[in-house]
Amino acid sequence: MLAVVSVMQFAERLTDRQAADAVRSRIDWKYMLGLELEDEGFHFSVLSGFRTRLVEHSREQVVLDRLLSRLSGLGFLRAGGRVRTDATHVLAPVRDVNRLEFCAETLRCALEALAVAAPDWLRAARIADVSWQERYGQRADSYRLPKGDVEREAFAVQVGSDGFALLEAVHRPDAPAWLRQLPAVQVLRRAWVQQYHRGGEHGQGVRWREGKDLPPGRLRLVSPHDTDARCAVKRGMIWDGYKVHHSETCDNELPRLIVNVATTHAAVDDSRLVATVHEHLERRGAKPGEHLVDGGYTSAAIILTARAQGIGILGPLPPASDRQTRANEGFALTDFQIHWDEQYAVCPQGAKSRYWAAPAWTASRGLWSSSPNGTAATARSAPRAPA
Template sequence: MTLKPEVVGPIPEATIHTARAAFPRGSVVMKLRDEFGSLYHDENFRHLFPTRGQPGLPPWRLALVTVLQYLEHLSDRQAADAVRGRIDWKYTLGLELDDPGFHFSVLSEFRLRLIVGNAEALLLDTMLARFQERGLVKSRGKQRTDSTHVLAAVHDLSLLELVGETLRAVLNDLATVVPAWLSTVTQPEWLGRYGRRIEEYRLPRAKAAREAYVSQVGQDGFLLLDALEHDPEMMEVRARPVVSIFRTAWAQHFERLEGGCRWRPGSELPPVGERLCSPYDPEAHYSDKRRTQWVGYKVHLTETCDDDAVHLIVHTYSGPAEVPDVASTGDIHEALAKKNLLPTEHVVDAGYMDAELVVSTAMKHNITLIGPARINESWQFKANQGYDQSHFLIDWEHQFATCPQGHRSTKWRRGKDAFDSDIIALQFSRTDCSPCPVRSLCTRSASTPRHLGLKPRDQYEALQQGRAQLSSPDWRERYDVRAGIEGTLSQGIRSYGLRRTRYIGLAKTGLQHVGTAAAINILRVVNWLDGKQRETTRTSRFAALCRSA
């Protein structure tokens, strides 16, 4: 399917009159067309289409339909029906009233082109470029970022369910691609064991019976793996993704023994965030945050938050569930730099902060990272007595520290900590520490002198400054704007289905998040240009009714 050149033309007169009669005040999508014409053009997507072949549908329309689909939380079939039957959609898409539309499968094909071409961000970035032309979004303002968890579109499986369902998944796949070969390998009892979904209520309850069951599943799996590995005609089959998943699951959960196999106990399994959680979505992982536990992904939303402008989402970053927020801060800034949308102040919570980031962000991008500094974890600080690092005077030029009793450190050595970050290790003299009258307030060790582990000077001073300003009213006022991103996450979850992914895999999930952000931006821009005031907090329908009465 090649790209058919098409210039976004005027709306047909019949469509205009019918739409205006049906929507005298205009709908959101109609107002979007009135203000911006079309947000997208075919040129934006030209590189995704071949130069030869049958002409296809205009990509600008497919892109706009995709965003409107997320705006109204529609399935592909419902979106195609809306193109065919909704007057306001025909108005926005510039279609004749009798236009037959297209088959709903076209939308999934278009999304696949975006993913294969690494062009998912086009849905949001092209829109932001249009908004920049209108002065609705600008660089070097204020922005804020936060994340929320996203549930995968798969069942949460116990370990027994996981291995059984993994074997069932690979059997179903092989029955599709090499049915004749599988018939020669399959054991008669496998039909009863793996013929239907593996669910907890069907599994044995007694401990001995469960151990026998999982041992049998392991042996069945190794039998199938051996048959695949030893057959030279199965080379292509061995490379199939589901077979790789199967091989990984067995390596994680079983140890092969002579004449059988052993079920690995929990202490021998990989970290929980790195384990396979479902054979149907291997990129979905387990994670937990405070009291929330989930299997899936994590999405980070970054939006502008200047008081005198519309608040628009300028970046989405979808990543694995187990990766901490702080690991994404640098990637977010790099992406914003490519869009020419870097902020002057970036407000985040403590999860996105560390001393190294505060320094590097300021040096590289000239961004002030505003967020709570990492708390002091020393026992002296927690007990509110004794001498933590802040009580020592650091002479960076001469490379020594002075303790509260006036003694100087004797060693100053640069090295790496457990996370491979630069650190400066200091040690005081045993002859000074052993007879010290306040030794119990400085160290709990009875034999070794006091040690200090300092970050490099710029990071150390940034950390101390960050901790000192937490109680400052001016800093609290600057940080308070971060609360608004919680409302954006709530809007995405409650109105646009952000909490659960529609698709399988991280790439498709990321595309959903980009489309959701674009949909939220459409609603906010239309309301802003319509003169509707931005709510500072959630308002119930009853409260809004009473306010307008």
């Protein structure tokens, strides 16, 4: 019943409290759920507990699997058809903060957690003084932070030093071992590794990490309140959160059905989902003959791998990224004519390759490659096409 309630809740965009009220008071919901009119329903917190159990036991797809199994039995779903996959962004339910706000808020959360879990230890450790209350007593917001660049840099160093002092305190031999296992303290440790350098003879020199010293976006935390969310940029849009990939059947003679849903953090490249989507579709009896995608899901390796599995990938290839194309000078890969069936290539000046090497599997790129070759003399003697 809770699964059906969750679906209806999503369809009507209700909060947990509103959904629980609907179960108690709305006759259409009682009819849908097969409940007696006198049924008093349940407390709204049951819904969040239900979702948590689904995630903890990796059972998020159970309802969709059973629905698709039933639809397949009715003839509405079949293998060998056409499936379309696309992704959209999902915003994490957190504030959009800059690096300085993020670090100050992360330290504040760790202090709050320690104050609740071990108030006596925190007082006895004598880490914080009155200035800590001024810096971390309230949620970190830009309007409370220093405005000038020099002042903000100094504040960032101070926050970093305070964070290292707190981490040292919880790792002292006389500190309870369980303190360092608190989730907020673990987040603080991860954030400080990512955001700060600590140098000097005694480790007192604290400074920001910059440029290449920062971890890649797929690893970098963006909020202490959601450690799974990541920052991503796509088509000029920047967001913190996730991507959700929907796969939908698109055969003209059958109903259009959502046959797969996959969620990743925002920094995961779309192309990494193709193999997983194909695996899930085959398991559900919906392996497509044609898979329609956009350019984010395509590459030579993906197309050839899918073809070997009997799936045709239909979608634009990513633009060429070789040096000549980027600089708009010289000859790019797209300037050569490759005749795969006849096994020869023609260079931009019209010279034809002399021989064709046997195909070989390029393990590093995961694709088949062939090597059409000519001689240097042939290329030099070929007439250059007029500009």
